[in-house]
Amino acid sequence: MSYILxxxxxxxxxxxxxxxxxxxxxxxxxxxxxxxIKLQQMTIKKRKNQAK
Structure with missing residues (x-):
């Protein structure tokens, strides 16, 4: 699996x-x-998922 950043x-x-x-x-x-840093990234992802 590869990702493009x-x-x-x-x-x-x-x-x-x-x-x-x-x-x-x-x-x-x-x-x-x-x-x-990891906790901050998790909270950002949760906010984006809730906005959908």
């Missing part, structure tokens, strides 16, 4: 990750930062 999609994901890193300044554990 379009530039606007990857730019949007990069922007969200950078914003999460800025707002979570002082996170001591890298693992917690990764969890926070």
């Amino acid at each position: 379009l530039p606007p999609f990857t730019e949007g994901v990069n922007r969200k990750i950078k914003q999460i890193i800025r707002t979570s300044y002082g996170v001591r554990n890298y693992h917690n930062l990764v969890i926070r």
Whole structure:
């Protein structure tokens, strides 16, 4: 299975990750930062599915 990642999609994901890193300044554990990014992505997907 292969996926095609379009530039606007990857730019949007990069922007969200950078914003999460800025707002979570002082996170001591890298693992917690990764969890926070994944949770944020899940909430975005849920919102998009509910809007349909």
